Amino acid sequence: MQNRKTPDAQILKALETAPNMYLVLLPDLYIITASDAYLQATGTTREAIAGKHIFEAFPDNPELPEADGVQNINASLQTVLRTKKPDYMRIQRYDVPDRQHPGEFITRYWDPSHTPVPDENGEIAYIIQLATNVTDKILAERALLKSQQEQGETLAELLHSNTELRETQHHLSLLNAQLEERVARRTRELEESEKRYIEKFNAEQALNEELAASNEEYAAINEELATTNEELIATQQQLQTVYDELAASAERLQLAIESTQLGTWDYNPVSGELYWSHECRDMYGLPAREKVSLGLFSALIHPEDSDWVQRKIAESIDPEQRKRYDLSYRIIRFDNRETRWIKVKGTVYFTGDQATRFIGTVLDISDIKQAEINNARLGAIITSSDDAIVSKTLDSVITSWNAAAERMFGWTADEMIGQTIYKIIPDDRREEEPQIIARLRAGERVEHFETKRLTKDGRLLDVSVTISPIKDSEGHIIGASKIARDITERKQDETRKSDFIGMVSHELKTPLTSLSAILQVAGTKLAQSNDSFLSGAMKKANLQVKRMTNMINGFLNLSRLESAKIVIDAQYFRLDELISEVIDESKLTINSHHIKFDHCPAVEISGDRDKISSVLSNLLGNAVKYSPNGSEIIIRCMVENEQVVVSVSDQGMGIGPEDVKKVFDRYYRVPSNQSKNISGFGIGLYISAEIVRRHGGDIWLESTPGQSSTFYFSLPLQQPLGDK
Numbered sequence: 001m002q003n004r005k006t007p008d009a010q011i012l013k014a015l016e017t018a019p020n021m022y023l024v025l026l027p028d029l030y031i032i033t034a035s036d037a038y039l040q041a042t043g044t045t046r047e048a049i050a051g052k053h054i055f056e057a058f059p060d061n062p063e064l065p066e067a068d069g070v071q072n073i074n075a076s077l078q079t080v081l082r083t084k085k086p087d088y089m090r091i092q093r094y095d096v097p098d099r100q101h102p103g104e105f106i107t108r109y110w111d112p113s114h115t116p117v118p119d120e121n122g123e124i125a126y127i128i129q130l131a132t133n134v135t136d137k138i139l140a141e142r143a144l145l146k147s148q149q150e151q152g153e154t155l156a157e158l159l160h161s162n163t164e165l166r167e168t169q170h171h172l173s174l175l176n177a178q179l180e181e182r183v184a185r186r187t188r189e190l191e192e193s194e195k196r197y198i199e200k201f202n203a204e205q206a207l208n209e210e211l212a213a214s215n216e217e218y219a220a221i222n223e224e225l226a227t228t229n230e231e232l233i234a235t236q237q238q239l240q241t242v243y244d245e246l247a248a249s250a251e252r253l254q255l256a257i258e259s260t261q262l263g264t265w266d267y268n269p270v271s272g273e274l275y276w277s278h279e280c281r282d283m284y285g286l287p288a289r290e291k292v293s294l295g296l297f298s299a300l301i302h303p304e305d306s307d308w309v310q311r312k313i314a315e316s317i318d319p320e321q322r323k324r325y326d327l328s329y330r331i332i333r334f335d336n337r338e339t340r341w342i343k344v345k346g347t348v349y350f351t352g353d354q355a356t357r358f359i360g361t362v363l364d365i366s367d368i369k370q371a372e373i374n375n376a377r378l379g380a381i382i383t384s385s386d387d388a389i390v391s392k393t394l395d396s397v398i399t400s401w402n403a404a405a406e407r408m409f410g411w412t413a414d415e416m417i418g419q420t421i422y423k424i425i426p427d428d429r430r431e432e433e434p435q436i437i438a439r440l441r442a443g444e445r446v447e448h449f450e451t452k453r454l455t456k457d458g459r460l461l462d463v464s465v466t467i468s469p470i471k472d473s474e475g476h477i478i479g480a481s482k483i484a485r486d487i488t489e490r491k492q493d494e495t496r497k498s499d500f501i502g503m504v505s506h507e508l509k510t511p512l513t514s515l516s517a518i519l520q521v522a523g524t525k526l527a528q529s530n531d532s533f534l535s536g537a538m539k540k541a542n543l544q545v546k547r548m549t550n551m552i553n554g555f556l557n558l559s560r561l562e563s564a565k566i567v568i569d570a571q572y573f574r575l576d577e578l579i580s581e582v583i584d585e586s587k588l589t590i591n592s593h594h595i596k597f598d599h600c601p602a603v604e605i606s607g608d609r610d611k612i613s614s615v616l617s618n619l620l621g622n623a624v625k626y627s628p629n630g631s632e633i634i635i636r637c638m639v640e641n642e643q644v645v646v647s648v649s650d651q652g653m654g655i656g657p658e659d660v661k662k663v664f665d666r667y668y669r670v671p672s673n674q675s676k677n678i679s680g681f682g683i684g685l686y687i688s689a690e691i692v693r694r695h696g697g698d699i700w701l702e703s704t705p706g707q708s709s710t711f712y713f714s715l716p717l718q719q720p721l722g723d724k
């Protein structure tokens with residue numbers, strides 16, 4: 001009994017006090033309780049029956065002649081236990097013990113039903129017996145039937161025993177027959193009425209059964225409903241999840257739209273209604289209150305694009321064509337009449353053959369268009385350029401190759417893009433590339449770098465290249481652009497020119513040397529003469545010859561430099577002494593300026609004395625040329641860091657920062673009004689720089705434009721001799 005479920009105390013109480021007859025049984029048919037009505041109808045008490053087996057509490061009447069009540073009730077209970085379904089019985093006689101007279105029974109008619117109550121596992125927890133006591137009705141019918149039968153029997157007896165009435169026997173027997181017939185008829189009627197009652201009762205019972213069955217169906221339906229409800233709740237939860245996801249993705253979409261400034265629109269071709277998002281309005285420069293109609297929309301399309309755009313719209317909403325709507329065109333902004341480029345995409349929804357909805361997006365692509373236009377322009381320039389324009393990555397892989405590059409190097413773009421630039425670098429110049437890349441990585445530009453490059457057919461070209469870093473929008477260097485100019489021709493011209501200068505200078509030198517010798521002799525002879533004009537003229541002639549010799553020496557040096565024939569004829573000499581000599585010599589010819597030799601320690605160096613002397617003369621000559629008469633020129637000399645530094649300072653026009661480096665270039669002269677009338681070829685500093693560099697030294701200048709210039713050159717020191 002441990003695992004058995006007993007009905008809830010409250011239910012028991014309710015059952016016990018219900019006006020109907022209930023008996024509550026355990027599955028082993030032991031009684032739990034009975035309702036008050038049940039106890040009353042069976043004439044017993046709760047204490048007397050509780051805990052007893054049903055058939056012990058209600059034993060069978062052994063004298064009952066009819067079908068055994070216990071058997072019927074037991075059969076019904078067994079059916080319930082087996083099928084776990086309610087069972088309804090037909091009207092039964094089941095006598096109850098007479099409590100006043102033990103051993104005797106009181107006749108009872110019942111119509112019991114048994115209903116199982118399942119536990120959570122679906123097993124029967126207990127059985128409820130519901131019964132109606134129909135004894136009174138049945139007995140009343142029986143009594144009536146019996147009294148009518150008895151009346152008939154008494155009359156027949158009387159008729160038989162009374163001989164006096166024999167005469168009338170026949171008459172009476174007829175009467176009797178009639179009576180019998182009447183009684184029989186009445187009996188039949190009674191029987192029929194009983195039958196009808198039972199039928200009626202059983203019909204009601206059947207109806208009840210049906211009701212119970214449909215109740216069961218309802219229960220089943222209820223259960224289904226409950227399941228459906230659960231499913232509904234589950235579906236609703238799923239829907240909620242989907243809805244949440246949708247909301248999240250809508251939010252993401254909104255963010256995406258906001259970040260791209262994407263406008264959206266929605267047009268109903270049937271009603272003509274047009275919706276525009278505020279991004280659209282911003283793009284078109286429309287104030288918020290301005291109503292957007294299709295007319296206004298059309299009016300804002302650029303006049304040159306209006307016709308074809310309208311045509312495209314018509315094609316998209318035409319059910320026969322249903323063309324994709326994806327256009328880029330110009331609009332004129334409403335507010336400032338500015339022309340902008342927009343990109344419009346749309347999708348048309350059809351209901352049957354009717355376009356009912358046309359929705360899409362708009363994006364302002366003016367910046368992209370402008371970039372496209374700029375790119376196209378640049379592209380055209382690059383394509384039509386006579387200079388080879390090539391771009392490459394920092395790994396030296398070629399990424400573009402223009403038409404001029406094709407012409408210059410003989411390789412086509414297809415052959416070169418994806419290859420490395422080493423394909424056109426001669427073997428003996430391969431180390432140039434890593435150096436160039438290193439400078440690019442540092443963000444530097446490499447300008448007018450003269451080198452040699454190889455063509456497809458193996459020719460060597462003289463090229464001047466300018467290489468600039470290519471930066472991305474963040475400023476990171478991602479590659480390089482390279483512009484190469486073929487200077488082979490120019491190089492050849494220059495060689496021819498310098499060859500010619502060299503030849504002419506050489507030819508001029510011989511007559512000039514004899515002229516100088518003649519002037520020297522004439523000078524000595526005239527020394528005794530008193531002709532002051534002649535001696536003066538002789539001095540001037542000597543001076544001019546000296547200037548001419550310097551000039552021609554300069555040209556010779558240049559041409560030797562160009563043809564790499566310049567030779568440094570090194571010897572040890574005292575630099576301080578050389579400086580004094582050059583100054584003394586210059587003082588013979590220069591009296592327009594105050595030349596001061598500030599200071600110089602005794603210092604011996606190893607070098608080409610003549611060439612260092614020409615460097616000094618050149619710096620001194622320039623200081624005179626480019627500073628006003630009467631101003632001071634100071635020459636200094638100092639020893640530091642194992643080198644000697646010589647400087648020549650003037651108080652002249654100076655040199656602007658943009659020219660500070662360029663003045664050492666060949667043929668370069670500062671383009672200014674002041675220096676226009678000063679003669680020169682722009683080769684003096686170029687040669688000086690070459691000479692200094694070949695000595696392992698350096699040359700540079702400092703200048704305040706309009707005030708002063710100081711040229712410096714340094715030479716490696718051998719051994720200082722100590723101050724004089």
Ligand code: ADP
Nearest residue numbers: 622623626654663669670680681682683684685
């Ligand atoms: P040249 O003097 O023959 O033109 P250089 O090579 O000696 O050639 O000098 C190059 C240019 O440098 C000069 O044309 C001049 O413009 C500038 N320059 C040289 N020295 C000075 C200086 N001391 N002051 C100002 N400008 C100078």
